[in-house]
Amino acid sequence: MTPKTVAKVDKGGLIVITGPSGVGKGTLLNRLCQRYPDLFRLSVSVTTRSPRPQEVDGREYFFWDRQKFEQARQAGFFLEWAEYADNLYGTPKQQVEDTIAQGKWVLLEIDLEGARQIAQTFPEALRIFIAPPSMAVLEERLRKRLTDSEEAIAKRLAHAAIEMAAMDEFDYVIVNDDLEEAVAELETAILGEETWQKSANSSSGSS
Numbered sequence: 327m328t329p330k331t332v333a334k335v336d337k338g339g340l341i342v343i344t345g346p347s348g349v350g351k352g353t354l355l356n357r358l359c360q361r362y363p364d365l366f367r368l369s370v371s372v373t374t375r376s377p378r379p380q381e382v383d384g385r386e387y388f389f390w391d392r393q394k395f396e397q398a399r400q401a402g403f404f405l406e407w408a409e410y411a412d413n414l415y416g417t418p419k420q421q422v423e424d425t426i427a428q429g430k431w432v433l434l435e436i437d438l439e440g441a442r443q444i445a446q447t448f449p450e451a452l453r454i455f456i457a458p459p460s461m462a463v464l465e466e467r468l469r470k471r472l473t474d475s476e477e478a479i480a481k482r483l484a485h486a487a488i489e490m491a492a493m494d495e496f497d498y499v500i501v502n503d504d505l506e507e508a509v510a511e512l513e514t515a516i517l518g519e520e521t522w523q524k525s526a527n528s529s530s531g532s533s
């Protein structure tokens with residue numbers, strides 16, 4: 327594949343990561359941020375869904391009620407927002423703008439609807455789709471998470487099918503079968519082949 331955008335240290339920008347719930351986007355992105363702390367920043371979204379065990383307000387998400395979310399939305403607080411499985415999710419605009427102004431790359435882990443909004447407002451953003459090896463594997467991963475009800479799992483699987491059908495809209499598709507391989511592919515997609523080989527050969531792993 328021909329790289330659309332290659333992240334450069336001297337200039338910030340937006341990278342959109344989309345893929346079905348349970349596909350492992352969070353783990354992949356955390357790996358990337360740990361490896362390149364000076365280059366990437368994961369955007370923290372606002373959501374109206376309840377926190378899962380282990381989730382901390384302000385770390386995984388800002389957990390707001392619907393009224394506060396709606397007020398903020400109307401005031402233009404969000405860069406993009408979407409309703410997903412009966413909950414609202416949005417990206418705070420200011421946080422993204424400040425991070426880009428610092429010359430960093432902002433990673434937006436958002437759903438298909440949000441990715442389509444960003445394609446309109448930031449056509450230069452790099453858009454990457456993370457796919458599961460199969461729908462059966464995705465279902466197994468969602469069930470192993472043991473945090474969602476049957477109803478929530480069913481909604482996420484239905485949404486997953488819609489998202490999978492739209493993967494051609496993205497610049498890259500990465501199948502998250504083996505985590506290490508998927509991280510390597512993500513690095514190649516974002517940083518380019520050359521940079522990835524350099525970082526793989528260096529002991530610290532950072533560029």
Ligand code: 5GP
Nearest residue numbers: 347371407408410415416417435436437440
């Ligand atoms: P979860 O509830 O599993 O954390 O997230 C459900 C879905 O919402 C995932 O596909 C996730 O990528 C997406 N999502 C999380 N934050 C945002 C956001 O700020 N905007 C949009 N559009 N989607 C989001």
